[in-house]
Structures are given as C-alpha cells and as structure tokens.
Amino acid sequence: MASTHTASVLVASNRGPVSYALDETGRLAAKRGGGGLVSGLSAIGPDADAVWVCSALGDGDREAVRRTGGALDPADTGGQRVRMLDIDPQVHTDAYNGIANSVLWFVHHMLYQTPLEPAFGAEFRRQWAAYETYNRAFAEALALEAGEGAAVLIQDYHLTLAPRMLRGLRPDLRIGHFSHTPWAPPEYFRVLPDDIAAQVLGGILGADRAAFLTQRWADAFTDCCHAVLGPGIPSGTRIGVHGLGADADFLRQRAHQPDVDERMAVLRKQIGSAPDGSRRRTIVRVDRTELSKNIVRGLLAYEELLETRPQWRERVVHIAFAYPSRQDLAVYRRYTEEVQRVAAEINSRYGTPGWTPVELHVKDDFARSLAAYRLADVALVNPIRDGMNLVAKEVPVVSDEGCALVLSREAGAFEELSEDAVAVNPYDIGGMAAALHEALSMGPGERAERTKRLAAQATALPPARWFLDQLAALGG
Ligand SMILES: O=P(O)(O)OC[C@H]1O[C@H](O[C@H]2O[C@H](CO)[C@@H](O)[C@H](O)[C@H]2O)[C@H](O)[C@@H](O)[C@@H]1O
Numbered sequence: 001m002a003s004t005h006t007a008s009v010l011v012a013s014n015r016g017p018v019s020y021a022l023d024e025t026g027r028l029a030a031k032r033g034g035g036g037l038v039s040g041l042s043a044i045g046p047d048a049d050a051v052w053v054c055s056a057l058g059d060g061d062r063e064a065v066r067r068t069g070g071a072l073d074p075a076d077t078g079g080q081r082v083r084m085l086d087i088d089p090q091v092h093t094d095a096y097n098g099i100a101n102s103v104l105w106f107v108h109h110m111l112y113q114t115p116l117e118p119a120f121g122a123e124f125r126r127q128w129a130a131y132e133t134y135n136r137a138f139a140e141a142l143a144l145e146a147g148e149g150a151a152v153l154i155q156d157y158h159l160t161l162a163p164r165m166l167r168g169l170r171p172d173l174r175i176g177h178f179s180h181t182p183w184a185p186p187e188y189f190r191v192l193p194d195d196i197a198a199q200v201l202g203g204i205l206g207a208d209r210a211a212f213l214t215q216r217w218a219d220a221f222t223d224c225c226h227a228v229l230g231p232g233i234p235s236g237t238r239i240g241v242h243g244l245g246a247d248a249d250f251l252r253q254r255a256h257q258p259d260v261d262e263r264m265a266v267l268r269k270q271i272g273s274a275p276d277g278s279r280r281r282t283i284v285r286v287d288r289t290e291l292s293k294n295i296v297r298g299l300l301a302y303e304e305l306l307e308t309r310p311q312w313r314e315r316v317v318h319i320a321f322a323y324p325s326r327q328d329l330a331v332y333r334r335y336t337e338e339v340q341r342v343a344a345e346i347n348s349r350y351g352t353p354g355w356t357p358v359e360l361h362v363k364d365d366f367a368r369s370l371a372a373y374r375l376a377d378v379a380l381v382n383p384i385r386d387g388m389n390l391v392a393k394e395v396p397v398v399s400d401e402g403c404a405l406v407l408s409r410e411a412g413a414f415e416e417l418s419e420d421a422v423a424v425n426p427y428d429i430g431g432m433a434a435a436l437h438e439a440l441s442m443g444p445g446e447r448a449e450r451t452k453r454l455a456a457q458a459t460a461l462p463p464a465r466w467f468l469d470q471l472a473a474l475g476g
C-alpha cells in the first residue's frame with residue numbers, strides 16, 4: 001500500500017461503515033455495516049482529512065478491495081474516505097472469530113458457562129499469533145496514512161495491541177483507544193493467561209488515552225491494570241469516559257421514510273386486534289442474535305407473563321427482531337436455533353387461531369426495525385452485560401406515542417436512563433415478567449412523559465459530540 005501521510009484524523013475499527021455482497025453477475029452491492037459502533041462512528045462524515053481504516057470481512061469486501069486498491073468508492077460510503085484492508089482470510093478468522101469474539105468478548109461480557117471453558121491451549125496460542133499479525137496490519141496501515149502529529153482513534157477489543165505497535169512506528173502521533181464493550185472485573189479478566197492479560201492492557205496503554213462508555217467500565221479497566229501490572233497506571237495513559245447517545249436527526253428522518261411506513265402497515269396487520277376489538281399492545285425487542293443480549297431469557301419472561309397474568313393473553317404481541325450476527329461461530333448459530341425453538345414453543349403453547357404471541361424475525365431489515373421502534377408500547381432491552389446499548393436510546397427518540405422501556409441494570413445505557421426506565425436484573429425471569437406487566441400497565445400519559453425524558457437523555461451525547469470530544473481530549 002502506497003504511503004499517503006495526509007490524514008490528520010484517523011479511525012480504526014474491525015467493522016467499517018459498509019460491507020459488500022457479490023451477486024452471481026459479479027455486481028457488488030454496498031450495505032451499511034450493522035451494530036452500534038458503526039452507528040456511532042458515522043459521525044465522522046465526509047471530511048477529506050479524515051480516514052476510516054477497517055478490515056475486509058468477507059468475499060464481497062475482498063473483491064471491493066481488489067477493484068479499488070482498498071480506497072473505497074465514496075459513492076458507497078456517503079463521501080467518507082475509507083481504507084479497507086485485505087488481511088489474509090485465515091488471519092482475520094483467527095483474530096476476529098477466534099480471539100476477539102470467542103475470547104475477549106466472552107471475558108468482558110462474562111459469558112463463559114461450562115466447567116470446560118475457557119481452556120487456553122495450543123490452538124489459542126496459534127490464534128493469538130494471528131491476532132498480533134492482524135493488529136500489526138492495522139498499525140502499519142495507520143502509520144502509512146497518518147500525517148505528522150495526526151490524531152488516531154483506535155476502536156475496541158479487536159485492536160488492543162495496535163496502539164502500542166503504532167506508538168513504536170510513529171511516536172509523533174496522538175493515539176486514543178476506545179472500548180465499546182463493558183470491561184471485565186479483575187477476578188474475571190484474570191481467566192486470561194497472565195502474559196496475555198498483560199499484553200492486552202499494555203497494548204491499550206500504548207495510547208495517550210484509553211476511553212470507555214461509562215465510568216463503571218473505566219474503573220474496571222483501572223482495577224485490572226492494578227491487579228495485573230501493579231499499582232498505578234504506567235506510561236501516563238489518561239483514562240476517559242465518553243457516553244454515546246442516539247443520532248436524533250438521522251433517526252427521525254430515516255424513521256419517516258416511505259419504506260418504514262410500509263413496514264408499519266405490515267406489522268400492524270400482523271399484530272391485529274384483541275378479541276373484544278381493542279388495540280393489542282406490543283412488546284418490541286431488536287438485537288443482533290447475540291449471546292449477551294439475553295434474548296432467550298427475555299422470551300421466557302414473556303412466557304411467564306402470559307402464564308402468571310392471563311389477562312394479557314390475546315391482548316399483547318411480542319415482536320422480536322434478532323438479526324444475524326457472527327454466524328461463523330457455532331455457539332452463535334446454536335443460540336439462534338434456541339431463540340427460534342423457544343419462540344415456537346410459546347406460540348404453540350399459547351397461540352390461538354387469531355393470535356400469534358411471538359412474531360420472531362431473524363433477518364436484518366433496518367427499516368422494519370425502525371417501524372417496530374415507532375409503534376412499540378414496551379421495549380425490552382435485557383442484556384446480561386452491554387457496553388452501552390443504543391437500541392435502548394433509539395426507541396424513545398422515534399416512538400410515535402410513547403414507549404415504556406424495560407432495561408437491564410447491566411447495560412451501560414442504564415447509568416443515563418435509570419430514572420425513567422423499568423429496571424430489571426437480566427437473570428431474574430420472574431422479575432422481568434413483573435417488569436413487563438408494569439410497563440404494559442403504564443398509563444398513556446405517564447408513558448409519554450417518561451419517553452420524552454428518556455429521549456432527552458438518549459440524545460444528550462450525539463455521535464458527533466462523542467467523536468469530537470475524544471479528538472479534543474487528545475489535544476494537539
Ligand atoms: O461487528 P460485529 O461483530 O458484527 O458486532 C457489532 C458491534 O458489536 C459491539 O458493539 C458495541 O458498541 C456499541 C456502540 O458503542 C455499544 O452500544 C454496544 O453495547 C456494544 O456491544 C462491538 O463492540 C462492536 O465492535 C461491533 O462492531
């Protein structure tokens with residue numbers, strides 16, 4: 001890759017703003033990248049001095065890199081300068097599926113469940129070597145693109161080693177690292193082999209600033225540094241907190257496009273009316289089919305609601321959108337099947353000819369998600385742990401008539417939204433069923449008032465501010 005040394009601001013993340021699908025005729029179709037990191041970083045906008053460096057994630061992306069040399073067509077990226085790296089597919093698989101999503105994600109979300117997992121042996125060491133190679137590829141690409149003294153914002157657990165590597169290559173740069181996940185407490189983080197735990201922390205500490213979505217995650221990081229590396233944060237790295245909010249302008253505009261209206265009409269038909277003709281209530285959830293989002297326990301809580309409060313039977317529909325995520329990993333594929341199995345069971349146990357209790361869809365459709373946000377009476381957001389959770393912040397912003405928010409106290413968003421949400425312990429099925437009942441029973445006035453306050457909180461730190469605050473904190 002030729003050196004440009006022109007960018008004054010650089011962002012680096014595994015997932016970029018678009019991904020490409022290749023059809024049989026050889027045409028490439030660009031699609032917005034999924035997940036909250038992309039929603040946040042879209043604030044960069046079309047700035048000639050800013051470059052977003054990301055990785056090719058599949059065959060379509062690799063073909064796009066082959067055709068463009070890696071500098072993506074601005075027509076596909078909304079004008080943003082994007083440099084997509086074609087990292088060797090096996091290296092990417094080992095780094096992304098192996099280390100990032102099966103180890104670091106599991107540690108930070110405290111997802112290990114069996115007496116046999118985790119077990120860090122030779123296969124883990126082989127994947128760790130790939131993770132190092134993958135981080136080095138980013139560090140080298142950033143070193144080539146960055147102008148003298150540029151600010152570089154490196155994102156997330158995929159890229160914990162890159163800050164220190166980049167510091168070695170380009171001491172002139174101002175480097176920030178941002179974690180979008182929770183950070184594990186030391187007693188859980190230290191399941192990692194000691195040398196690996198030290199490399200992860202030491203890699204991030206190669207940055208001038210390490211930032212997190214909430215104070216809770218920042219404190220956990222500091223605690224891990226003390227436990228693993230000894231007292232004090234070495235190398236003078238500053239720790240910061242930047243909450244990320246919803247992009248109100250984008251969402252309100254996008255949520256009123258004709259394709260969203262069309263989907264609302266379809267959803268309304270599916271929801272139908274109660275036998276006495278009254279309006280049926282809707283409980284909506286929208287997530288990646290992600291273990292940490294706790295979708296199965298959410299369904300079980302809904303089932304318990306129907307079982308213990310039969311007055312809601314035929315009077316409520318649970319719309320659950322679980323869009324595909326990390327399907328290369330068997331545990332995610334099994335989880336998707338489990339979600340489908342439990343939803344089908346509830347439907348066969350409680351459904352009637354005129355009523356399907358759960359409408360589950362496992363295909364990605366952003367317009368349909370926004371339609372569900374608009375008409376939800378209740379939003380269920382019950383992750384086991386979540387860095388922030390933007391869905392919790394997006395629903396109140398686009399809700400048409402007010403929506404009660406049932407929110408896990410383990411989501412980063414809870415710190416900002418706790419006053420007007422109905423709080424839940426994500427493991428407590430009975431507690432979540434009671435919270436759903438409370439939320440469904442909330443009067444329209446109270447619901448609208450709470451939604452207004454939730455929307456104000458949720459938009460207090462829009463992505464543009466989140467991004468610019470980090471740049472400002474890096475100084476220069
Ligand atoms: O890229 P994927 O493997 O498909 O996963 C999607 C993203 O998931 C995670 O998102 C997090 O970032 C959000 C924005 O800060 C936050 O609200 C949420 O709680 C996090 O889960 C992951 O951290 C990203 O890197 C992924 O791109």
Ligand SMILES: O=c1ccn([C@@H]2O[C@H](COP(=O)(O)OP(=O)(O)O)[C@@H](O)[C@H]2O)c(=O)[nH]1
Nearest residue numbers: 034035036037039288365366369389390391
């Ligand atoms: O069909 C959909 C539905 C939602 N989202 C977006 O995915 C993000 C999910 O972010 P969140 O922080 O809730 O969780 P993450 O998936 O990043 O862990 C939100 O910004 C949603 O608007 C999406 O890309 N496609």
